[in-house]
Amino acid sequence: MIVSSGFFLLIGSFLCLTGGLGILRFPDFYTRMHAVGVTDTLATAMILIGLILHNPDFLVDMKLMIILLMTIFISPTASHALANAAKYDELSMQKEKDNESDSELTSSNP
């Protein structure tokens, strides 16, 4: 039991680290999105399963299950919404893109 839970936790941590590396190193937004969106859900699921295996208490397990379910629902939805918004935005402001990224440092609008 403990061994399998440790195994799951290890996989989860590894996936987390991969996702973190991805968000840090990938060149543009969509690839970062990909890195996070994919690893996040799986890593969360793995770690939570590891914790469930770790713990025999019924109530705690139920709560962990609730968190797991919610993550499975919420995380992809949020990623989807984010990507959708970004795409929508990009379409309408393709030429403004570098302006947008500049304007955070200096408000240099003509």
Place this chain on the structure above:
Amino acid sequence: MLLGLYNYWVVVVLMMVGFYIVIAHGNLVKKIVGLSIFQTSVFIFYISMANIDGATAPILADGIEKYSNPLPHVLILTAIVVGIATTALGLALTVRIKEAYGSIEEDEIQKQDNLDC
């Protein structure tokens, strides 16, 4: 020896950052952000005072003897909610100022005031 005090230093640094933002920035929303950082530092101060080594959360259970001090928790719990209420009030004022003056920068508001007189 002095390292045992590091929690206070974190609090002081946070507090000073908030303070700096409140003093140095002209933007009213920014000022409110600074204020809330200041607030958070006070929360952290209280909560870190309540902490005892080896103690757990103050919810009674069997087989546990050491609990953190519950009193600061209560104070901060209410303070957080009151903090959001006051922040909302500040933001509401900001919105009204924006509508009245067309700006939320301190110096521009002052300029308009001087023009009016």
Place this chain on the structure above:
Amino acid sequence: MVVAFAIVRMKDLLAVVMLLGIYSLLSASFFVAMDAVDVAFTEASVGAGISTLLMLVVISMTGRSEHPSRHKPLLALAVVTVTGSLLIYATLDMPYFGSAEAPIHQHVAPRYINDSMQEIGVPNIVTSVLASYRAFDTFGEVVVIFTAGMGVLALLSVVRRSDSSLNNDIFDHSMHEQHLILRIVTKMMIPYILLFAFYVQFHGDFGPGGGFQAGVIFAAAIFLYTMLFGMSTARRVINQSFIQMLAATGVLLYGSVGVVSLLNGKEFFDYSALAADPVAGQHLGILLVELGVGITVASIMIIIFFNFVGRRNNPLRKENKGY
């Protein structure tokens, strides 16, 4: 603790984008979660959720860019440095972090920890202190929140919607078509969020939770609904005047519990007068008081949010026409 330093750095860096307001609160709450569950709970729901939303709404109203004209930053820096060093000097006298001998742990806290089980019969000490030992304080806080809500209402209360509302609705509608998946998932989630809010409300005696948190979570569910389905739909579900009445009801419920115990010959907020058995009375009193707190907080938060959003929708239209 390390994260706190990172936040400090970050806060200095970001000059314009407010998005990271979320950040500081999220991290602050993570930091708080180290020792105080109830506080972490509150901070989670209030700090990360509600205040960020309000800030965002305000920013979208007032504009995002900040003028870089920082007059006299050196003077401010000097003041800050001096104050900071004085404060650090003052900390040298403070008790060490985590030591059990600190004066704060000697005064009333042991009594709360040791006796509250016999006197109140509620395992969560925070709840019992909040609602029973320090009921006066909490009542004051609730009234402060109520007053703040009324203040926001007075400052921002929306003029009746004019012809622009139609325009607005169409715009909202087109926004929603985009978010089909979001809407469906949200529809699925909202009942559970509300249910969870009730769980938090009534489970506050045994675990972390209570009126403040439950109110905020309840309000957050309504916010979610408002954000995705538009203001007018949400107003159809929750009537403004009804909510205002509810807010007052919450405060009155709290106060009347105190008055009832007063009438029964005990002191104000001494709940043992509420039932024959003092412990059962305390329990009942705490339940009612927390309910009052929950109702007030939820409705005040909803009032604040509605007013901000309503305000936002109206002047925006006017501004655009002015161009």
Place this chain on the structure above:
Amino acid sequence: MLIAATLAILAVMMMAISRAIMGPTTYDRVLAVNMFGTKTVLLISLLGFVMGRPEFLDIAIVYALINFISVIGVLRYSNRFVIKHSEQSKK
């Protein structure tokens, strides 16, 4: 093993913070915040186990919910705002 996982999550949180500080666009920041929120949920549930009182998972549930809500909020308001912003700068 629990502690190892906690450390890994802390490291990832630091990465997310740095992305949120650097993040060239608003969406990068939102993404980082979202990720940070998910990691906070995990961290809190892990910490509960590390500290030996795993009853307090309610907080993690709240975080999961609130994280969702705030991401939606950011998108809802910043999105509209950005559109308005770009219109203004065109004029």
